[in-house]
Amino acid sequence: MNLVTKHGLPQTVIFCRRCVMSNQRPSTSPEFRKKSSDIGTAAFGDDGICDACRYAEYKAGRIDWSAREKELLELCARHRRKDGSYDVIVPGSGGKDSIFVTHLLKYKYGMNPLTVTWAPHIYTDIGWKNFQNWLKSGFDSVLVTPNPKAHSIMTRLAFLNLVNPFQPFILGQKIAAPRVALQYNVPLIMYGENQAECHNVMGENFSPLMDIKHFTRESTSDRELYFGGVHIDDMAQHGVPLHEMNPYLPLLREDVVKARIEVHYMSYYVPWSPQYNYYYAKEHAAFEPNPDGRSEGTYSKYASLDDRIDGQHYFTMFVKFGQGRAMNDACRDIRDGHITREEGVVLCNKYDGEFPKKYFGDFLGYVGLDEDKYWEVVDSARSPHLWGKDGNAWVLKHQTR
Structure with missing residues (x-):
């Protein structure tokens, strides 16, 4: 029986033969172009192996990391300044990955980083x-805090229309650093991990650069911009006039090209390992894991700790995909x-979809919704090919296997 699918998902569910990701997992694309919740999904080969696993195999056996470090040394030499001014911008929150990148650039490669944080x-x-411990380990910071009223409205719209309450944060995460780079005249930006290592097509890993389409538009006449599924010209009707949207607007491509802004991924230059980054950050910047022992919805304790809405981001992802x-x-x-596929299956079936109750009240207050409306929105996002009902309880049809 062919069931209707939502969010542009493939009807047949396939799990990668090497990891536990399914072909329902969304890929990354420019947030400000999204009119609806429809989205592209992770790339799989005909052999049932996802591109992320294929690249992991390639990375382990075919990359000359000494040559990649030489590329990094040449990049740093080209941008390093001797007058004491900043020569590289590192976006981050003070999590394990941003600590690793900034510390490495400053203390191993002799750069003078300016950290840029888009506030949770x-x-x-x-x-x-x-976040404070990160700065105390020796870094200057620009903390970009958007208008809280506008940000909460945009979060509400993104939840109601896209069931993606994290969209406003993702927008700023991509745009804030290039905007500061223009303001401070610092052409080099260094992010941590390329999302293609996890879920986009394998070919994106072979360039150290972020695609400029993620944070720019061609001109001011390009009005095909959507925020929480709402066209930019209609945002004022929802309480966010154009003059309050500056932090979310993509930069003009001409300005970025003229300033020679380069947005790089550190994961291109070094063998990226979140677990290694955790121990590195703990040693060099007193980074602390989740004091509860693990984060809701997973077994790990050291990722995505800074925002009380993080849990809703992952839970709505679980509901949709x-x-x-x-x-x-x-x-x-x-x-x-670090673990086998069999262990991964057990962990997913035990923890995936655990409801993030700790900050649920904070989330409802932030977006101005009651619990009944919340569940109405969430349940409406469940695709019939993924979910069914057993009495009054929702049941996932395709458990990780």
Whole structure:
């Protein structure tokens, strides 16, 4: 029986033969182009292996990391300044990955980084503590905090229309650093991990650069911009006039090209390992893991700790695509050789979809919704090919296997 699918998902569910990711997992694309919740999905080969696993195999055996470091040394030499001014911008929150990147650039490669942080919706205590410890380890910072009223409205719209409450954060995460780079005249930006290592097509890993389409538009006449599924010209009707949207608007491509802005991924230059980054950050910047022992919805304790809405991001992902936070963590750990696929299956089936109750009240207050409306929106996002009902309980039809 052919069931209707939502969100542009493939009807047949396939799990990667090496990791635990399914072909329902969304890929990354420019957020400001999204009119609806429809999205592209992770790339799979005819052999049932996802591109992320294929690249992990390639990375382990075919990349000359000494040659990649030479490329990094040449990049740093080209941008390094001798007058004391900043020569590289590192976007981050003070999590394990941004600590690793900034510390490496400053203390190993002699660069002078300026950190740029797009503020979380609502800081967690551990997130704020890790952010402060990051700066105390020797870094200047620009903390970009958007208008809280506008940000909460945009989060509400993104939840109601896309069932993606994290969209406003993702927008700023991509745009804030290039905007600061233009303002400070610092052409080099260094992010951590290329998303293609996890879920986009394999070919994106062979360039160190972020595609400029993620943070630019051709001109001011390009009005095909959507925020929470709402066209830019209609945002004022929802309480966010154009003059309050500056932090979310993509930069003009001409300005970025003229300033010679280059947005690189550190994962191109060094063998990227979240677990290694955790121990590195703990040693060099007093980074602390989740004080609860693990994060809701997964078994891990050291990723995505700074925002009280993080849990809703992963839970809504689970509802829409049938896989969530534990899948993300298990796939990475399998590819890095820390756990087996069999262990990953067990962990996903145990933790994926666990409801993030700790900050649920904070989320409802932030977006101005009651619990009944919340569940109405969430349940409406369940695709019939992924979900069924057993009495009054929703049941996932395709458990990780």
